[in-house]
Amino acid sequence: MTYAQSAFLGAIQGLTEFLPVSSSAHLALVPRFFSFPDPGLTFDVALHLGTLLAVLIYYRGIWTKMLIGAASEPRSEEGRKLGLLILVTLPAVVAGLLFEKSAEEAFRDPRRIGVCLIAFSVVMAWAERRATHRTTWRAASVRSLLLIGGAQALAVMPGVSRSGATISAGLLLGLQAPEAAELSFLMATPIVAGAAALKLRHLGVADVNGPFLLGVAVSALTGFAAVGAFIRLLPKGGLKPYVFYRVALGLAALFLAP
Numbered sequence: 001m002t003y004a005q006s007a008f009l010g011a012i013q014g015l016t017e018f019l020p021v022s023s024s025a026h027l028a029l030v031p032r033f034f035s036f037p038d039p040g041l042t043f044d045v046a047l048h049l050g051t052l053l054a055v056l057i058y059y060r061g062i063w064t065k066m067l068i069g070a071a072s073e074p075r076s077e078e079g080r081k082l083g084l085l086i087l088v089t090l091p092a093v094v095a096g097l098l099f100e101k102s103a104e105e106a107f108r109d110p111r112r113i114g115v116c117l118i119a120f121s122v123v124m125a126w127a128e129r130r131a132t133h134r135t136t137w138r139a140a141s142v143r144s145l146l147l148i149g150g151a152q153a154l155a156v157m158p159g160v161s162r163s164g165a166t167i168s169a170g171l172l173l174g175l176q177a178p179e180a181a182e183l184s185f186l187m188a189t190p191i192v193a194g195a196a197a198l199k200l201r202h203l204g205v206a207d208v209n210g211p212f213l214l215g216v217a218v219s220a221l222t223g224f225a226a227v228g229a230f231i232r233l234l235p236k237g238g239l240k241p242y243v244f245y246r247v248a249l250g251l252a253a254l255f256l257a258p
Contacts, residue, residue, distance in 0.1 A: 001043055005036055006211035007218050013047040014054060014222025017192070018185060019230055020124060020164030020242045021249070025113045028158055029253055032110060045203055046212045048196035050219025055189050057220075058227045062186065081138060088149030089190050092162075095153035096191070114253030116159025121246040127168035128239045134174040137183035144173040145183075152187055159250070162188055167239070177234050185227055 012030055016023035027047075030036065056063065066085075069078025137145070151169035155162035163184045170180030 001037070001211045001215075003211055003214055006043070006046075006215045008034075009036070009043065010047060010050060010215040010218030011222045013215075014051060014219040014224075015226045017047075017051040017219075017223055018055070018163055018188070018227050020161045020167060020239065021246055022117060022155075022159050022161040022164070024155075024158035025117055025161075025249070025253075028113060029110055029249070033252075033256070043212065043215055045196060045199045045207075046215035047219050048192055048199065050216040051223045052189070052192045052196050053216070053220040054223030055185055055192065055227060058224055059182075059186060059189070063189070084142065084145055085186055086190070087142075088145045089152070089187055091146070091150045092152040092155070092187075092191055093194065095156050096195070110253040113159045114250040116157055117246045117250030117253065120160050120164060121243045121250070124164055124168050124239050124246075125243050127171045131171035131177065132174050133171075133176045135176065136179045137170070137175055140173065140175060144175075147173060148183065149187065152184075152191070161246075162191070164239075164242070164246075177238070178231060181231055181234055 009027070009030065012026050013023055016026045066078045066082040069076050070082040073079060148166050148169045151165040152162055154160045154165045163181070166184040166187060167177075167180045170183060171177065175183065
């Protein structure tokens with residue numbers, strides 16, 4: 001892995017982990033389009049660590065408040081919110097442990113990824129059209145939050161997108177768009193942390209080299225920027241730009257991938 005490849009893939013991961021365009025699809029397609037070697041497990045760890053840092057830093061205030069509040073008084077409002085976030089991530093954790101490897105292998109073919117990108121674009125467009133924007137995620141029912149958590153489990157299939165699935169579900173269940181996005185990113189935090197922790201145990205000291213550290217830094221910086229830009233622009237532009245992009249990438253995967 002060269003420094004240029006490390007920086008490029010780090011930027012791709014940082015931008016696509018949180019935008020509703022599917023990071024797993026990009027990391028499967030980009031090496032094919034540009035004839036990159038397989039980055040392997042080591043670099044996968046670097047990318048996950050970078051995006052974990054990005055979302056932790058961006059939402060540091062919310063996480064700090066929830067953790068301190070839950071530690072001092074587990075039955076407080078902050079303790080309740082932390083408990084709900086843990087609860088709604090469980091469907092994705094179970095799906096990841098049971099099906100992630102088989103789903104990635106089944107959808108590794110670029111044409112299948114392309115179909116998934118395009119098909120879920122239709123779901124995102126439909127969800128935005130049906131959105132009522134009534135409430136915040138903190139005021140949502142436990143049933144609604146569990147349904148959103150279940151939608152996150154669909155992201156085991158490359159091309160779906162974790163944020164695309166959760167934001168779409170949130171909109172259909174009455175969440176305001178920025179609230180659906182915030183919930184999506186908060187829900188992603190323990191998932192990304194768990195994925196990084198599982199893979200980190202396979203890492204040796206020799207693996208932490210220059211390209212590894214560059215990948216962490218670039219994915220963290222671009223991930224932080226992507227979250228901030230998405231939250232600011234979502235109320236104005238909605239999901240349409242990402243729907244169009246997904247369709248274009250899906251068509252490229254269908255017809256251009258080797």
